[in-house]
Amino acid sequence: QVQLEQSGGGVVQPGRSLTVSCAASGFTFNSHAFHWVRQAPGKGLEWVAVISNDGIIKQYGDSVKGRFSISRDSSKKTVDLQMKSLRSEDTAVYYCARDANEGTGHFDYWGQGTLVTVSS
Amino acid sequence: EIVMTQSPATLSVSPGERVTLSCRASESVSNNLAWYQQKPGQAPRLLISRASTRATGIAVRFSGSGSGTEFTLTISSLQSEDFAVYYCQQYHYWPPATFGQGTRVEIK
Numbered sequence: 007q008v009q010l011e012q013s014g015g016g017v018v019q020p021g022r023s024l025t026v027s028c029a030a031s032g033f034t035f036n037s038h039a040f041h042w043v044r045q046a047p048g049k050g051l052e053w054v055a056v057i058s059n060d061g062i063i064k065q066y067g068d069s070v071k072g073r074f075s076i077s078r079d080s081s082k083k084t085v086d087l088q089m090k091s092l093r094s095e096d097t098a099v100y101y102c103a104r105d106a107n108e109g110t111g112h113f114d115y116w117g118q119g120t121l122v123t124v125s126s
Numbered sequence: 127e128i129v130m131t132q133s134p135a136t137l138s139v140s141p142g143e144r145v146t147l148s149c150r151a152s153e154s155v156s157n158n159l160a161w162y163q164q165k166p167g168q169a170p171r172l173l174i175s176r177a178s179t180r181a182t183g184i185a186v187r188f189s190g191s192g193s194g195t196e197f198t199l200t201i202s203s204l205q206s207e208d209f210a211v212y213y214c215q216q217y218h219y220w221p222p223a224t225f226g227q228g229t230r231v232e233i234k
Contacts, residue, residue, distance in 0.1 A: 041223075043170075051213055051215075051225040051228075053223040053224070053225070056221065065221045067221065068222075101169055106175060111217030111220040111223045112160040112172070112175055112215060112223065113162075113170075114175075114181065114182075116169035116171070118169055119169050
């Protein structure tokens with residue numbers, strides 16, 4: 007069955023860096039784009055980034071552009087989100103999500119989420 | 127960026143009732159509209175894509191309709207496990223993919 011298992015996250019000081027990871031299993035990894043979506047405490051969902059199935063195309067939301075970087079490793083079947091220059095407003099649960107079909111931009115499977123808290 | 131607006135913010139209903147949730151896009155998104163359900167402490171779950179296509183394993187009591195700028199998610203007979211927050215999301219013009227602010231369905 008399709009599984010997205012997330013790791014990483016935790017408490018980090020403002021201005022520091024952190025990486026969250028997503029390990030995929032149960033499907034053909036190279037056939038899907040992957041996204042990161044975040045949810046601030048008590049708030050709604052915000053799309054963060056996408057990486058294409060071949061890893062060539064990477065796109066970011068305006069609020070994280072230039073600070074966050076998405077990557078994938080087909081040998082490990084993992085997707086990472088490297089977050090730099092973190093701010094208090096980046097505090098959120100971060101979800102990795104599989105693109106439903108050929109980069110359509112909606113999400114059929116989600117990881118369990120990982121909490122990132124930016125605080126001094 | 128396309129703005130998605132959901133109404134109402136909160137809906138208080140009794141089990142067995144029919145529920146209708148609305149979602150409006152700031153410009154036409156054709157039928158590139160998805161609905162998700164999120165329960166407390168859980169990740170969102172895809173319910174509907176292409177405005178009206180149920181995702182794998184989703185109960186037939188969930189149905190979606192609409193196109194262009196106006197969309198509806200209907201739950202024909204609300205079950206106890208359906209109390210949750212529901213989000214719509216457009217994927218016609220992305221990035222960014224944009225979500226509505228959510229509708230909370232709570233027990234009356």
